[in-house]
Amino acid sequence: MNFIFRFIVSFSLLISLAANAVDDQAAVQLRKQLDAMASLQGDFAQTLFDQKGKKQDESKGTFIMQRPGKFYWDTKSPAPQLLISNQKTIWLYDPDLQTVNVRPFSDDLQKTPTLLLTADVESLRKHFSIKRSEQANKAEKFTLTPKVTEGLFQQLTLVFLDGLLIEFNIQDTLGQITQIVLSNQKRNQPVDEKLFNFVPPAGVDIIKNQ
Numbered sequence: 128m129n130f131i132f133r134f135i136v137s138f139s140l141l142i143s144l145a146a147n148a149v150d151d152q153a154a155v156q157l158r159k160q161l162d163a164m165a166s167l168q169g170d171f172a173q174t175l176f177d178q179k180g181k182k183q184d185e186s187k188g189t190f191i192m193q194r195p196g197k198f199y200w201d202t203k204s205p206a207p208q209l210l211i212s213n214q215k216t217i218w219l220y221d222p223d224l225q226t227v228n229v230r231p232f233s234d235d236l237q238k239t240p241t242l243l244l245t246a247d248v249e250s251l252r253k254h255f256s257i258k259r260s261e262q263a264n265k266a267e268k269f270t271l272t273p274k275v276t277e278g279l280f281q282q283l284t285l286v287f288l289d290g291l292l293i294e295f296n297i298q299d300t301l302g303q304i305t306q307i308v309l310s311n312q313k314r315n316q317p318v319d320e321k322l323f324n325f326v327p328p329a330g331v332d333i334i335k336n337q
Contacts, residue, residue, distance in 0.1 A: 153259035157269050160287050166193040167292060169312035173202075178302030190309075196232060197323045213323040220325065227327045230336040255283075264288065290314070 188202040196214035255271040
Protein backbone atom coordinates (compact mmCIF):
# COMPACT_ATOMS: atom_id res chain seq x y z
CA MET A 128 0.00 0.00 0.00
CA ASN A 129 2.99 2.34 -0.32
CA PHE A 130 1.31 3.83 -3.40
CA ILE A 131 -1.18 5.42 -0.99
CA PHE A 132 1.36 8.14 -0.09
CA ARG A 133 3.00 8.46 -3.47
CA PHE A 134 0.68 10.77 -5.36
CA ILE A 135 1.40 14.33 -4.21
CA VAL A 136 1.01 17.45 -6.32
CA SER A 137 0.27 21.16 -5.95
CA PHE A 138 -2.47 22.99 -7.88
CA SER A 139 -2.92 26.01 -10.15
CA LEU A 140 -5.90 28.17 -11.12
CA LEU A 141 -7.68 27.89 -14.44
CA ILE A 142 -5.86 30.07 -17.01
CA SER A 143 -8.61 30.33 -19.60
CA LEU A 144 -12.28 29.46 -19.19
CA ALA A 145 -12.75 29.33 -22.96
CA ALA A 146 -9.87 26.92 -23.42
CA ASN A 147 -11.33 24.64 -20.78
CA ALA A 148 -14.94 24.68 -21.99
CA VAL A 149 -14.90 20.96 -22.82
CA ASP A 150 -13.24 20.16 -19.52
CA ASP A 151 -15.88 22.18 -17.66
CA GLN A 152 -18.68 20.14 -19.21
CA ALA A 153 -16.89 16.91 -18.30
CA ALA A 154 -16.48 18.22 -14.74
CA VAL A 155 -20.24 18.84 -14.55
CA GLN A 156 -20.91 15.24 -15.63
CA LEU A 157 -18.39 13.91 -13.12
CA ARG A 158 -19.93 16.02 -10.39
CA LYS A 159 -23.33 14.50 -11.15
CA GLN A 160 -21.89 11.01 -10.78
CA LEU A 161 -20.13 11.74 -7.49
CA ASP A 162 -22.87 13.91 -6.01
CA ALA A 163 -25.21 10.92 -6.32
CA MET A 164 -22.70 8.88 -4.31
CA ALA A 165 -22.68 10.12 -0.72
CA SER A 166 -21.16 6.82 0.32
CA LEU A 167 -19.92 3.68 -1.39
CA GLN A 168 -18.84 0.32 -0.03
CA GLY A 169 -17.88 -3.05 -1.45
CA ASP A 170 -14.86 -5.16 -2.44
CA PHE A 171 -11.72 -4.12 -4.29
CA ALA A 172 -9.01 -5.87 -6.29
CA GLN A 173 -5.86 -3.80 -6.73
CA THR A 174 -3.10 -4.57 -9.24
CA LEU A 175 0.16 -2.74 -9.89
CA PHE A 176 1.66 -2.91 -13.41
CA ASP A 177 5.09 -1.65 -14.46
CA GLN A 178 5.66 0.55 -17.51
CA LYS A 179 5.79 -2.56 -19.72
CA GLY A 180 2.43 -3.82 -18.45
CA LYS A 181 3.93 -6.60 -16.32
CA LYS A 182 2.09 -7.34 -13.09
CA GLN A 183 4.16 -6.37 -10.05
CA ASP A 184 1.82 -6.71 -7.12
CA GLU A 185 -1.82 -7.37 -6.29
CA SER A 186 -4.05 -7.20 -3.24
CA LYS A 187 -7.70 -7.60 -2.32
CA GLY A 188 -9.99 -6.39 0.41
CA THR A 189 -13.05 -4.37 1.31
CA PHE A 190 -13.68 -0.64 1.43
CA ILE A 191 -16.10 2.00 2.68
CA MET A 192 -15.96 5.60 1.46
CA GLN A 193 -18.06 8.51 2.62
CA ARG A 194 -17.85 12.00 1.18
CA PRO A 195 -16.15 14.17 2.05
CA GLY A 196 -12.83 12.71 3.13
CA LYS A 197 -13.79 9.62 5.14
CA PHE A 198 -12.70 6.14 4.18
CA TYR A 199 -12.04 2.64 5.53
CA TRP A 200 -9.70 0.72 3.23
CA ASP A 201 -9.19 -2.83 4.56
CA THR A 202 -6.60 -4.90 2.66
CA LYS A 203 -7.04 -8.58 3.53
CA SER A 204 -4.58 -10.33 1.18
CA PRO A 205 -1.79 -11.04 0.59
CA ALA A 206 -1.07 -9.25 3.90
CA PRO A 207 -3.52 -7.43 6.18
CA GLN A 208 -3.35 -3.63 6.28
CA LEU A 209 -5.87 -1.02 7.31
CA LEU A 210 -6.10 2.58 6.08
CA ILE A 211 -8.62 4.87 7.79
CA SER A 212 -9.47 8.57 7.57
CA ASN A 213 -11.98 10.65 9.53
CA GLN A 214 -11.13 13.80 7.51
CA LYS A 215 -8.87 15.02 10.32
CA THR A 216 -6.42 12.14 10.76
CA ILE A 217 -5.18 9.30 8.56
CA TRP A 218 -4.12 6.01 10.15
CA LEU A 219 -2.20 3.21 8.41
CA TYR A 220 -2.19 0.07 10.57
CA ASP A 221 0.02 -2.92 9.77
CA PRO A 222 -0.90 -5.86 12.06
CA ASP A 223 2.11 -7.95 10.99
CA LEU A 224 4.59 -5.19 11.79
CA GLN A 225 2.57 -4.05 14.80
CA THR A 226 2.86 -0.43 13.70
CA VAL A 227 0.45 2.45 13.17
CA ASN A 228 1.47 5.40 11.00
CA VAL A 229 -0.49 8.52 11.94
CA ARG A 230 -0.58 11.73 9.92
CA PRO A 231 -2.89 14.73 9.67
CA PHE A 232 -5.47 14.76 6.91
CA SER A 233 -4.16 16.88 4.05
CA ASP A 234 -5.89 18.99 1.43
CA ASP A 235 -3.47 17.57 -1.18
CA LEU A 236 -6.04 15.90 -3.42
CA GLN A 237 -3.59 13.47 -4.95
CA LYS A 238 -2.16 12.01 -1.77
CA THR A 239 -4.43 8.98 -2.03
CA PRO A 240 -6.84 7.65 -4.61
CA THR A 241 -9.53 7.45 -1.97
CA LEU A 242 -9.12 11.14 -1.18
CA LEU A 243 -9.67 11.87 -4.85
CA LEU A 244 -12.93 9.99 -4.74
CA THR A 245 -14.14 11.64 -1.57
CA ALA A 246 -13.09 15.21 -2.42
CA ASP A 247 -15.34 18.02 -3.58
CA VAL A 248 -15.60 17.95 -7.37
CA GLU A 249 -15.22 21.73 -7.69
CA SER A 250 -11.82 21.35 -6.04
CA LEU A 251 -10.99 18.54 -8.45
CA ARG A 252 -11.78 20.86 -11.36
CA LYS A 253 -9.29 23.42 -10.04
CA HIS A 254 -6.58 20.76 -9.86
CA PHE A 255 -7.25 18.76 -13.03
CA SER A 256 -8.17 18.87 -16.68
CA ILE A 257 -11.10 16.46 -17.03
CA LYS A 258 -12.11 14.56 -20.16
CA ARG A 259 -15.15 12.30 -20.58
CA SER A 260 -15.65 9.41 -23.00
CA GLU A 261 -18.26 6.66 -23.38
CA GLN A 262 -17.17 3.03 -23.56
CA ALA A 263 -18.62 0.22 -25.68
CA ASN A 264 -20.52 -1.18 -22.68
CA LYS A 265 -22.10 2.25 -22.05
CA ALA A 266 -19.74 2.89 -19.17
CA GLU A 267 -18.59 6.50 -18.65
CA LYS A 268 -14.85 7.05 -18.41
CA PHE A 269 -13.41 10.25 -16.91
CA THR A 270 -9.72 11.01 -17.36
CA LEU A 271 -8.18 13.50 -14.92
CA THR A 272 -4.79 15.04 -15.72
CA PRO A 273 -3.00 17.37 -13.26
CA LYS A 274 -2.64 21.00 -14.32
CA VAL A 275 0.85 21.09 -12.86
CA THR A 276 3.60 18.53 -13.38
CA GLU A 277 5.59 18.71 -10.16
CA GLY A 278 3.96 15.72 -8.50
CA LEU A 279 4.33 11.99 -9.00
CA PHE A 280 0.73 11.60 -10.11
CA GLN A 281 0.42 11.65 -13.90
CA GLN A 282 -3.16 10.60 -14.63
CA LEU A 283 -6.29 9.19 -13.01
CA THR A 284 -9.23 7.52 -14.73
CA LEU A 285 -12.62 6.83 -13.14
CA VAL A 286 -15.10 4.45 -14.78
CA PHE A 287 -18.83 4.45 -13.95
CA LEU A 288 -21.49 2.01 -15.10
CA ASP A 289 -25.19 2.50 -14.34
CA GLY A 290 -24.33 5.13 -11.74
CA LEU A 291 -21.79 2.98 -9.89
CA LEU A 292 -18.03 3.47 -9.78
CA ILE A 293 -16.60 0.19 -11.10
CA GLU A 294 -12.91 0.96 -11.65
CA PHE A 295 -10.21 3.56 -11.24
CA ASN A 296 -6.64 3.59 -12.55
CA ILE A 297 -3.68 5.68 -11.42
CA GLN A 298 -0.58 6.28 -13.55
CA ASP A 299 2.59 7.73 -12.05
CA THR A 300 5.47 9.49 -13.80
CA LEU A 301 7.44 6.23 -13.98
CA GLY A 302 4.73 4.78 -16.19
CA GLN A 303 3.46 2.40 -13.51
CA ILE A 304 -0.30 1.90 -13.36
CA THR A 305 -2.31 0.95 -10.30
CA GLN A 306 -5.64 -0.55 -11.34
CA ILE A 307 -8.41 -0.84 -8.75
CA VAL A 308 -11.52 -2.79 -9.73
CA LEU A 309 -14.57 -2.52 -7.48
CA SER A 310 -17.28 -5.15 -7.05
CA ASN A 311 -20.34 -5.87 -4.90
CA GLN A 312 -20.80 -2.11 -4.53
CA LYS A 313 -23.55 -0.63 -2.40
CA ARG A 314 -24.29 3.06 -2.75
CA ASN A 315 -25.66 5.38 -0.06
CA GLN A 316 -26.13 2.68 2.56
CA PRO A 317 -26.00 3.54 6.29
CA VAL A 318 -22.42 3.71 7.54
CA ASP A 319 -21.24 3.31 11.13
CA GLU A 320 -19.28 6.52 11.85
CA LYS A 321 -17.15 4.64 14.40
CA LEU A 322 -15.36 2.92 11.53
CA PHE A 323 -13.65 6.19 10.62
CA ASN A 324 -12.03 6.64 14.04
CA PHE A 325 -9.17 4.24 14.72
CA VAL A 326 -8.00 3.31 18.21
CA PRO A 327 -4.55 1.66 18.03
CA PRO A 328 -4.36 -1.73 19.75
CA ALA A 329 -2.35 -1.93 22.94
CA GLY A 330 1.34 -2.58 22.44
CA VAL A 331 1.72 -1.39 18.83
CA ASP A 332 4.34 1.17 17.82
CA ILE A 333 2.78 4.51 16.90
CA ILE A 334 4.69 6.53 14.30
CA LYS A 335 3.54 10.13 13.90
CA ASN A 336 4.15 11.91 10.61
CA GLN A 337 3.63 15.66 10.34
